[in-house]
Amino acid sequence: MSDPVIEVEELTVRYGAAVALDAVSLSVRAGEMVALIGPNGAGKSTLVNTLSGILSPASGRVTVTGRLAHVPEGRQMFGSLTVDDNLRLGAWRDRDRSTGRIYAILPELEPVRRRRAGLLSGGQQQMVALGRALMGRPRALVIDEMSLGLAPLVVAGLAAHLRALNAEEGLAVLLIEQNARLALELCSRAYVLEAGRLVAHGSAAELASSPAVVAAYLGGAA
Numbered sequence: 001m002s003d004p005v006i007e008v009e010e011l012t013v014r015y016g017a018a019v020a021l022d023a024v025s026l027s028v029r030a031g032e033m034v035a036l037i038g039p040n041g042a043g044k045s046t047l048v049n050t051l052s053g054i055l056s057p058a059s060g061r062v063t064v065t066g067r068l069a070h071v072p073e074g075r076q077m078f079g080s081l082t083v084d085d086n087l088r089l090g091a092w093r094d095r096d097r098s099t100g101r102i103y104a105i106l107p108e109l110e111p112v113r114r115r116r117a118g119l120l121s122g123g124q125q126q127m128v129a130l131g132r133a134l135m136g137r138p139r140a141l142v143i144d145e146m147s148l149g150l151a152p153l154v155v156a157g158l159a160a161h162l163r164a165l166n167a168e169e170g171l172a173v174l175l176i177e178q179n180a181r182l183a184l185e186l187c188s189r190a191y192v193l194e195a196g197r198l199v200a201h202g203s204a205a206e207l208a209s210s211p212a213v214v215a216a217y218l219g220g221a222a
């Protein structure tokens with residue numbers, strides 16, 4: 001098995017005296033798509049912000065091999081700029097980098113490349129947000145609430161692109177989702193975070209048949 005691209009070891013993060021993450025360990029390997037599931041306030045954003053280097057650990061370690069890109073919740077488009085210009089913002093370190101590679105990976109964006117991003121559908125905007133993250137040629141991608149407000153067919157299209165990136169480029173993907181059902185469908189493994197602690201971890205199939213997970217997150221009997 002390949003080495004982890006994202007490795008979080010016994011990570012504790014505090015806001016003042018409040019413990020937001022308590023000895024959390026997780027890993028994502030190259031070519032893997034892994035979910036982090038948890039309710040509001042579980043500590044998901046705290047983990048993402050620590051991975052991005054915005055927050056510092058009180059103890060423990062976060063290691064990312066290569067570049068990590070973050071696809072934020074709510075897409076965060078520059079609505080008055082074109083799709084192409086939004087993509088270019090993902091490569092601010094290298095302004096001459098071509099967007100051609102992104103249109104090859106996400107061909108749905110090519111016909112709308114000159115359109116203002118604010119005029120696109122939610123699904124198209126999510127694709128632009130993904131493309132913008134890929135412009136930095138990351139080895140790891142953290143995607144926040146990708147499915148929010150999107151139709152199942154649109155989410156399936158996005159997931160197909162992520163699987164191809166997993167397989168063809170060995171991208172490591174950490175999917176942060178409140179929609180546990182969807183996360184367990186899309187990912188091979190998942191972690192469940194509650195009040196700053198990991199309460200479950202396993203293959204998606206194991207978690208989908210765990211009575212505790214079913215009761216808390218899948219709304220019914222296994």
Ligand SMILES: Nc1ncnc2c1ncn2[C@@H]1O[C@H](COP(=O)(O)OP(=O)(O)OP(=O)(O)O)[C@@H](O)[C@H]1O
Nearest residue numbers: 015018019020038039040041042043044045046047
């Ligand atoms: N800047 C802050 N100062 C103090 N406490 C904070 C701060 N940010 C978050 N918290 C607290 O830390 C805990 C974890 O919050 P976090 O935002 O990481 O959760 P989350 O899982 O991302 O929630 P959501 O799904 O609602 O975004 C919560 O109890 C929250 O109230």
